[in-house]
Amino acid sequence: MPMINKNRPGSPLKRFFPGNLKLLLPLFVIAFLFIISVLSPLLPLYDPNKIELESLKMPPAWDHPLGTDSKGRDVFSRIIYGGKISIGVAVLAAFVSTVIGFAVGLASGYFGGRFDAVVMSIVDFILSFPSLLLAIAVSVILPPGIYTVMIALSAVGWTSFARLVRGHVLTLKDMAFVDAARAVGCGNLRIMLVHIAPLCIPLSLVMMGVKLGGFMLTEATLSFLGLGAQPPAPTWGSMISANRAYILTAPWTVLFPGMALSIAVFCFNFVGESLKERYEVKDSRS
Numbered sequence: 001m002p003m004i005n006k007n008r009p010g011s012p013l014k015r016f017f018p019g020n021l022k023l024l025l026p027l028f029v030i031a032f033l034f035i036i037s038v039l040s041p042l043l044p045l046y047d048p049n050k051i052e053l054e055s056l057k058m059p060p061a062w063d064h065p066l067g068t069d070s071k072g073r074d075v076f077s078r079i080i081y082g083g084k085i086s087i088g089v090a091v092l093a094a095f096v097s098t099v100i101g102f103a104v105g106l107a108s109g110y111f112g113g114r115f116d117a118v119v120m121s122i123v124d125f126i127l128s129f130p131s132l133l134l135a136i137a138v139s140v141i142l143p144p145g146i147y148t149v150m151i152a153l154s155a156v157g158w159t160s161f162a163r164l165v166r167g168h169v170l171t172l173k174d175m176a177f178v179d180a181a182r183a184v185g186c187g188n189l190r191i192m193l194v195h196i197a198p199l200c201i202p203l204s205l206v207m208m209g210v211k212l213g214g215f216m217l218t219e220a221t222l223s224f225l226g227l228g229a230q231p232p233a234p235t236w237g238s239m240i241s242a243n244r245a246y247i248l249t250a251p252w253t254v255l256f257p258g259m260a261l262s263i264a265v266f267c268f269n270f271v272g273e274s275l276k277e278r279y280e281v282k283d284s285r286s
Contacts, residue, residue: 023274026267033264037083046074048081049232057250067252069243075253079260082234086223087264089146090216093153097215098208100154101161106200108162109169110192120166123159131156135218139227149228153215164207165200172196206275213268220261236261 036043046064052072060067066075108119126134138152172178173196181191222228223237231238236257243253 023271026270029263029267030271033083033260034087036080037087040077040080040084043080045077045080048073048077048234057246057253059250060252066256067250069239069253070246070250075239075256078234078239079236079257082236082239082257083260083264085146085229085233085235086216086219086237086261089149089219089228090153090212093150093157093219094208094212094215096150096154097157097211098161098204101158101163102165102197102200102204104158105162105165105167106169106192106197109166110173110188110196112170116166119162123162126156126159127163131214132218132221135222136225136227139222139225144227144230146229146233149219149222152222152227153218156218157211157215160211161204161207165204168200168203169196172199209268210272210276213265213272216261216268217265 050073052068055064055068055072057070058064058068058072064074064076066079069075069078104119108116134156135152138155139148142148142151178191178195181195186195219228220235220237220240223235224241226238226241228237229235231242239257240254240261243250247254
């Protein structure tokens with residue numbers, strides 16, 4: 001069998017992304033969008049909320065590379081500033097969902113019995129409804145805004161993580177290392193947090209990557225419906241909604257925010273699905 005030379009040029013990247021160097025491009029795009037959105041206040045950009053009545057719906061030109069919208073605001077600046085909200089809300093909501101689902105799934109899988117039955121009944125009930133409709137329902141009940149979107153996404157998204165972690169815990173808790181921990185006097189809390197939880201963290205992080213694209217798309221949908229960040233704060237979904245009436249006369253006002261959203265969601269989904277296939281993570285609905 002031929003030996004593999006791990007010292008050849010480029011092998012550190014291949015060891016970090018084993019067999020998946022094609023992931024570098026979407027990861028680079030995601031990192032670029034995130035960094036440029038965070039640094040947007042420091043960049044020499046137009047004020048994204050400044051209305052210029054003499055520049056209404058100007059096509060792409062040197063002064064405005066992506067044109068202006070129906071209120072004369074620079075589309076490029078609004079896309080950059082909007083990325084901070086669109087990406088940030090999705091990432092934070094995914095993180096909160098991961099933490100909640102991880103804790104619930106860990107406790108449910110470990111203790112089992114009636115507690116597990118009750119928790120899984122709640123999870124199954126939530127999963128029986130389309131996630132987008134539940135997110136809209138939560139957003140309608142609460143005042144519209146960024147925090148409402150985060151609450152809506154987290155309230156719907158934690159169930160997938162809980163079911164995944166619970167299934168993994170059911171497998172781990174019957175292994176010999178758990179029996180050995182009990183034999184030396186470890187309590188339930190120590191066994192869960194020290195011996196079982198660390199083995200579930202990588203699985204949860206992979207699942208978070210899988211779900212990020214969906215979270216971002218749901219955030220854009222809620223913003224499109226007017227349930228997300230309120231004007232004049234720019235988000236990609238709200239930009240598409242505000243200019244949809246001009247899709248024929250000024251298509252750049254809808255096309256470029258839509259392209260930014262599509263590229264970001266595609267990259268998140270590509271990375272998530274690649275990690276899902278590599279680590280053989282099954283979705284809670286499968």
